[in-house]
Amino acid sequence: MSFFGELYLRSTVPFLSEETTAKEVAYLARRFEKLEVPGPVVDLGCGHGRHAARLNARGPLADRIIGLELDALSLQERLPGFPAVRADLRSLPFRTGSLAGAYAWYSTLFVFSDEEHAALLREVARCLRPGGLLVLHTVPYERLASQPEASFSTRLPDGSLLEEQSRFDAVRGRDEATRRLTMPDGRVLSGHYAIRYYPLADLTRLLEATGFSVSWVHGGLEEERPSETSTDLIVGAMLRCTRDPKQ
Template sequence: MPHNQAVADQEPWWIANYRGRGPHQRYGHHNHAKTHRTVGFFIQHMGLEPGQAILDLCCAFGRHTHEFTRRGFHRAVGVDLSSDMLAHAASSAGTDGQRPRFLRADVRALPFRDASADAVVMLRSFGFLDTSEEDLDVLKEIARVLRPGALLGMDHFPPNSAMAKVGTRILKSPEATTTVHTTWDPATARLNSRMTTRYQDGRVEPFRSSSRLYTPEDLRMALAQAGFTVHETFGGYDGSALCKDSTRCVVIARRT
């Protein structure tokens, strides 16, 4: 087994996959119109206002944090565990003299006071941990830092979205080509992927990932255990209703 594969298999994939410049080469090329639409959606449906303290958890390249800042939310903070991804996020130019704020932290132990945040968004990052108990701990920690009555905005893929990803597919960016082989384990409700990326400079790196996909009802129950009530649900950022065939589950939950 190659050394880098052995190292990657010894630590959580959500740490191993986001080191160095590879993540930006694989994933760092985004549709700015989608980012604009996503942030606008949460501003509208969460009733967010400039001046509020907003946490963008698992912010990765910080594109949503940047967009919040561009729109005048200067107390928005992007939080992620990957120092490499945060370095890239912080190196991006600010808007109108305002640079976004970023902080390295684990979402299970956020360095914020109780009830100090006015809103939290966490997009496409729930279900990464090994157990449902650990996932619940994340929600409880978010509840701790949110003031009572404040809102959490989440974006999650329900299990019926898994079938669209099962099999082998090729993902291309300007700097890399990634082959992804994905399987679905109904017993654990996890989507498991093995990936190989070939970069333009000839480097080849293996990766893996494993995410638990929660049904909307299971997600609602987990939120309730953590101290939230679901305020609204949607099947996408077009505002469509969440239904049994939805391949995306957007949730806005209120801290009780």
């Protein structure tokens, strides 16, 4: 089965606390507050909309959020309060130069090949207006490289058993894992996923090659500088005012 469907939704939502969501939403609101470019801001891979619903309700992005998600179940169960479209990240259903900004949380953009990641970022750049803002959240490459293997088994609040094993290949920069969810009724959901994690220098080059200029880099939601102990890597990148003729 596809990993980024019911398996991901049922096994991830229980870990997304109210406190965590509130802090992430506050961070995004602060970073988009000074955006002067008019127009919508898209939540790339919005899932069930825990960010989009709040950002669209109040603050600097009120009534400006559009969710984009491929998984039909996530859209069916999404929180109310924001419009959403079902589409693939690699083929965005927006007109050229129609968006003011975009954001993607939890390495959402980096589940494909390196070539597809470059094409995806060019697609985002195509849809943004000059000066538009892209915010990316991921995990520092160094954190995974220092602990390349991981496994866990835990019971979720509904009684489901969640099991996962992962291994990070530092040479390829890919974290590959298998996740298994045994539901209370005995139904089993299982799937494999791979996520690409770039060293910051490589991610910066990728963004610059696809039309962006990095504006800031944070190691956490308090906007601290990245360090060897950072659990997050958050990058803000502006679309350059002069579009690359190759895009």
